[in-house]
Amino acid sequence: MVLWVSAAAIAGLMAAMWAIGVAMRSPNMVEILWGVLWGFGFAVVAWVSMLVTDGHGVRAVLLAAMATAWGLRLSVYLAFRNLGAGRSNSMRQRSGDGSRFSGLTWEFALQGAAMWVVSLPLQLGVGEAGRGWVPLWVVGAAVFVVGFGFEAVGDWQLARFKADPASAGQVMDRGLWRYTRHPNYFGDAVAWWGIGLVAASTPIGAIGLIGPAFNHWTLLKVSGVPALEGNLKSSRPGYADYIGQTSPFIPRRPKAL
Secondary structure, rough: OOOHHHHHHHHHHHHHHHHHHHHHHHHHHHHHHHHHHHHHHHHHHHHHHHHHOOOOHHHHHHHHHHHHHHHHHHHHHHHHOOOOOOHHHHHHHOOOOOOOOOHHHHHHHHHHHHHHHHHHHHHHOOOOOOOEEEEEHHHHHHHHHHHHHHOOOHHHHHHHHHHOOOHHHOOOOHHHHHHOOHHHHHHOOOHHHHHHHHHHOHOOOOOOOOHHHHHHHHHHHHOHHHHHHHHHHOOOHHHHHHHHHHHOOOOOOOOOO
């Protein structure tokens, strides 16, 4: 039942945000709503899943707490970052028919489907009553803390870099960005593997590892690294050299050119 309830909750959130975006007719506001919803939605899924199941209390609270911490931080960061952005405009232009509804519909529908898949460890990990293999809780929580910290620090460093007028047009290759071109995406992936490991302490919860695997794949191959770097290669002089020196995902020592 939890899978259906979570799907309904996600659909409700997406429909509400879609309606607000259409009513306001503001691409910038839709972008802000998208960022808030992407993080906040996972927290909602975690707590809804916990409320509709009779799973083990400690594991359920741990999963909900991790999802809430990750989601709220990301929502706040994206909301501030996306002020003045216009992603939804380009989405509508790519839809092909010029409709102000079609871009929003596809954006929120695809986001909702992705959220449901990524959140599988939350949905399945809270449901079983047995304690499961408790040491995996500790391992998963530690992995989550590492990923959460990596993502938060990477985002903070990038925000400071962009806020400096002297950085305009330059390549961010400092701090964590010296060792990986996408420390925020790497941290995101690691944090969700941590959540997945906590859920995997029970047999049913282990199926939820599909979520972190899907998230990792999309960040590395679809909506993360490829989408961002396609723009940066043409807009940032020196980015080709940065690619040649720096790992795309897993942090490593930079290569010498």
